[in-house]
Amino acid sequence: QAQLVESGGGxxxxxxxxxxxxxxxxxxxxxxxxxxxxxxxxxxxEGIACFSNSDxxxxxxxxxxxxxxxSTDDAKNTLYLQMNSLKxxxxxxxxxxxxxxxxxxxxxxxEYEHWGQGTQVTVSS
Numbered sequence: 572q573a574q575l576v577e578s579g580g581g582x583x584x585x586x587x588x589x590x591x592x593x594x595x596x597x598x599x600x601x602x603x604x605x606x607x608x609x610x611x612x613x614x615x616x617e618g619i620a621c622f623s624n625s626d627x628x629x630x631x632x633x634x635x636x637x638x639x640x641x642s643t644d645d646a647k648n649t650l651y652l653q654m655n656s657l658k659x660x661x662x663x664x665x666x667x668x669x670x671x672x673x674x675x676x677x678x679x680x681x682e683y684e685h686w687g688q689g690t691q692v693t694v695s696s
Contacts, residue, residue, distance in 0.1 A: 573597045573669040573685035575650075580665060580690030587657050587694070593650040593667030593687055600624065601645035604670035607652045608680050609663035609692075616666070618678030620652060630676040635661075657694045664689040 579591040591607070606621035619632040620641040629641055640653040650667055668683035 573599045573603065575667050575669065575685055575687035577665065577667050577687040577690040580692045582693045582695065583657055585657060585659055585694055585696050588653070588655045589657065589692060591652040591654070591665055591667075591690060591692075593652075595648045595650070595669070597685075598648050599669065600643055600648050600650055603673050604675050604677070605641075605643065605650045606668055606670065606678055606683060607639075607641060607650075608666045608668060608678075608683075609661075610666070610689075611663045616680045618680055621670075621676055621678035622650075623674060623676050625673040626676070628676050630678045632678070654692070657692075659694045659696045662692060662694050664691050666690075 574597040577593045604623045610616040621630045622641045638656045642651045666689045667687045669685045
């Protein structure tokens, strides 16, 4: 099963970029739909970028569309989230997760399992 560990978070100024990585030691990313989610204190976790490895289809939340890009490197069992033109409202803890199905681009957090521990992204104005 997927065992996910995120990295790459940090502090960045508005307009800057970060790339988050999510390594799957269970070596299952290539066979699953995977996604990136974020959560701020007091708010529900939201899906922002999800990718179906079987279909090659991505879903992006409107607020990140055109700025964020999700990708995978199957050889490295790694999921990435390239974040450009960051805004203070992107500040959150970011999580990666794997969906139990492979042919879906659902980005609903309650459908996902095998969550990473999260990585903090802070964007200063």
